[in-house]
Every structure is written in structure tokens, then in C-alpha cells.
Amino acid sequence: MKTEGNNIALSVENITKTYPGVIALNHVSIDFRQGEVHALVGENGAGKSTLMKVISGAISPDEGTFVINGTSYHKITPAEASEKGIQIVHQEISLVPFLSVTENIFLGNFIGNGVTVNQKEMRRKVKELFAQLISQM
Numbered sequence: 001m002k003t004e005g006n007n008i009a010l011s012v013e014n015i016t017k018t019y020p021g022v023i024a025l026n027h028v029s030i031d032f033r034q035g036e037v038h039a040l041v042g043e044n045g046a047g048k049s050t051l052m053k054v055i056s057g058a059i060s061p062d063e064g065t066f067v068i069n070g071t072s073y074h075k076i077t078p079a080e081a082s083e084k085g086i087q088i089v090h091q092e093i094s095l096v097p098f099l100s101v102t103e104n105i106f107l108g109n110f111i112g113n114g115v116t117v118n119q120k121e122m123r124r125k126v127k128e129l130f131a132q133l134i135s136q137m
């Protein structure tokens with residue numbers, strides 16, 4: 001549902017995405033305002049993940065646009081979406097088996113100077129994170 005108003009952080013406008021034999025999203029429009037918490041509910045195959053994949057740049061829509069903090073996109077790269085604050089926890093989480101626990105935790109977000117990875121700092125942060133989790137048990 002689209003409504004009028006200010007403070008719109010993300011606006012989805014008329015997004016359509018088809019796969020062979022199925023219309024996953026059929027002219028979907030919705031606004032999300034700053035500070036709101038939404039739950040997207042629908043039966044299996046309703047198109048929830050497809051919508052999330054469009055706004056996070058994993059897939060491109062056939063039609064439509066979305067506006068993030070005033071900038072309009074037809075499609076976006078995952079890196080741009082992440083930079084714009086669109087962060088996704090995917091339904092099916094994959095670990096990279098040949099990377100360490102620390103590297104998996106920091107996947108896509110390694111600490112470093114662009115040339116080398118600062119493993120020591122990443123391990124320090126993971127220990128801090130685990131200590132925080134354990135203190136809440």
C-alpha cells in the first residue's frame with residue numbers, strides 16, 4: 001500500500017519481476033518511512049524474497065523503480081545497496097567452508113586497508129562479540 005507523506009526512507013514503485021512461467025512481483029508499490037518496522041507476510045512463493053532481492057541488488061526488476069533516501073534506481077548493485085543501508089539476512093544462509101569462523105562472520109565486510117586483511121583486528125572483534133553473547137546467556 002502506498003500512502004502520502006514525508007520521511008520516506010525507501011519507496012518501491014511499480015516493481016514487476018517475472019520468471020519463466022510465473023509473475024513473482026506484479027506492479028508492487030510500497031513506502032517505508034524512517035523508524036518504521038515492517039513485516040512482509042505472504043504464502044510460499046508470494047514474492048517476499050524476490051522483493052528483498054530487488055532492493056538489495058541481487059536481482060534486477062523487469063519494470064519499476066525504487067527510491068532510497070531520495071535517489072531513484074531501476075536496478076542497484078549489491079555494493080551500492082549496502083552502502084545505502086540496505087542490509088539483508090538471507091533466508092538460506094551459506095557459509096564459505098574454506099574460510100575461518102572469523103572470516104565467515106566478516107564476509108563482505110573484511111577489515112583491512114584494501115590490500116591486506118587485518119585478521120588480528122577481526123579476531124579481536126569476534127572475541128568481543130562472543131563475550132557479549134555469552135554475557136547475555
Ligand SMILES: Nc1ncnc2c1ncn2[C@@H]1O[C@H](COP(=O)(O)OP(=O)(O)OP(=O)(O)O)[C@@H](O)[C@H]1O
Pocket residue numbers: 019020022023024042043044045046047048049050051091
Ligand atoms: N530464480 C528463480 N527462478 C525461477 N523462479 C523463481 C526464482 N526465484 C523465485 N522464483 C519464483 O518466484 C515466485 C516468488 O518466489 P519468492 O522466493 O520471492 O517467494 P517467497 O514469498 O519468498 O516464498 P517463501 O515463503 O517460500 O520464502 C515463486 O513462484 C518462485 O517459484
Ligand SMILES: [Mg+2]
Pocket residue numbers: 048049050091
Ligand atoms: Mg522467501
